[in-house]
Amino acid sequence: MASRSTGGSTIVGKEHARSVARELQLERSASRPVLFHGPTMLPLLRDGDGLEIVPVRAEEIQLGDIVVYREQDKYPTRRVVGFNPARTEFFIQADYTPARLFCIPATALLGRVEARLRDGKRLHRTSVRWRWAAWSASYRKNFLKIFRRYTRGR
Amino acid sequence: MNLQYSIDQNNSAWRIVDGEAVLINAETTFYYGLNSTATRIWMLLLEEDLTGAEISGRIAPDFNKTSAEISQSVDALLQELAQEKLLTGKELSNPPVLAEDILNGRPSGPISASAWDTPRITRYDTLESLVVCGE
Numbered sequence: 161m162a163s164r165s166t167g168g169s170t171i172v173g174k175e176h177a178r179s180v181a182r183e184l185q186l187e188r189s190a191s192r193p194v195l196f197h198g199p200t201m202l203p204l205l206r207d208g209d210g211l212e213i214v215p216v217r218a219e220e221i222q223l224g225d226i227v228v229y230r231e232q233d234k235y236p237t238r239r240v241v242g243f244n245p246a247r248t249e250f251f252i253q254a255d256y257t258p259a260r261l262f263c264i265p266a267t268a269l270l271g272r273v274e275a276r277l278r279d280g281k282r283l284h285r286t287s288v289r290w291r292w293a294a295w296s297a298s299y300r301k302n303f304l305k306i307f308r309r310y311t312r313g314r
Numbered sequence: 315m316n317l318q319y320s321i322d323q324n325n326s327a328w329r330i331v332d333g334e335a336v337l338i339n340a341e342t343t344f345y346y347g348l349n350s351t352a353t354r355i356w357m358l359l360l361e362e363d364l365t366g367a368e369i370s371g372r373i374a375p376d377f378n379k380t381s382a383e384i385s386q387s388v389d390a391l392l393q394e395l396a397q398e399k400l401l402t403g404k405e406l407s408n409p410p411v412l413a414e415d416i417l418n419g420r421p422s423g424p425i426s427a428s429a430w431d432t433p434r435i436t437r438y439d440t441l442e443s444l445v446v447c448g449e
Binding site: 177192196200213 | 332338345439441447
């Protein structure tokens with residue numbers, strides 16, 4: 161649909177306005193959840209899940225939180241596994257592929273995933289199930305090592 | 315008809331970028347751009363609910379204009395924002411009585427006055443469903 165204006169153009173161009181509007185859309189996700197796509201946050205998040213995302217300051221983010229950040233015109237969603245003392249950089253990884261570690265600047269952070277909506281049910285990040293997923297995602301690698309060592313020894 | 319306008323907080327979200335507001339209507343998913351003058355009006359409405367006459371009276375002096383000179387374009391913008399469901403208008407049974415100087419504007423002189431740019435809204439496309447991903 162073509163844009164409509166009562167006069168000339170604004171300083172903020174259409175494309176810039178669109179990217180800002182997308183971020184506003186993210187901020188409004190509590191009333192209109194955004195969709196999650198992809199397998200990389202399995203098993204907690206899967207294709208088609210609705211997410212509620214709340215803007216947060218870098219100081220409020222804790223280890224294990226799932227955050228959404230800006231990467232060009234995409235909005236990757238991954239788990240925080242570390243940060244520097246000044247919290248200017250965050251280390252994140254996907255639950256399903258924990259071998260890859262990403263480092264993102266705090267300025268790219270857009271918000272924290274507060275809840276997942278699936279089949280009409282809402283799972284909040286403070287729930288036991290969510291916390292278990294966060295915990296197991298962080299320690300899965302070590303679990304696997306211990307498990308393999310244990311099974312090899314038997 | 316004397317309407318007092320207020321921002322529809324449930325329906326709209328906004329951010330100021332380079333002195334101009336970018337708005338979305340959460341219901342229709344249209345997104346918009348306001349020029350600097352229209353952004354000024356939006357900011358006034360963020361502070362309190364106002365009528366078109368009150369807005370004209372408040373901003374006219376900053377542009378070295380009288381309220382009468384700008385009221386038509388201010389009203390046009392307010393109507394358009396209301397049409398887009400970004401503002402809601404409430405009819406006032408007792409319209410506020412404006413002081414003579416507010417009605418006529420209080421030109422503050424050309425030194426501090428900004429150039430008047432007709433307030434306008436640009437409606438862009440609708441936003442498709444937002445998808446975040448783990449990829």
